[in-house]
């Protein structure tokens with residue numbers, strides 16, 4: 209039986225053969241889910257699934273208003289509504 213911390217379903221199991229010919233299982237963390245638009249729930253492009261702390265600031269989210277929260281179409285709609293005062 210593997211260690212309790214490795215029984216998590218958030219881990220991906222990968223079978224490997226070592227240089228010595230032994231069959232072992234390597235455990236890796238699954239990438240997080242795709243970021244979704246808060247308005248229409250579509251997948252946001254340009255937002256990485258991996259650990260953002262290892263990336264530079266410009267690689268984390270699109271650098272526009274509501275970048276990483278709304279898709280470009282919903283952002284345009286929200287901005288127009290704000291300007292028109294609806």
Ligand SMILES: [Zn+2]
Pocket residue numbers: 245246247248249250278279280281282283
């Ligand atoms: Zn949207």
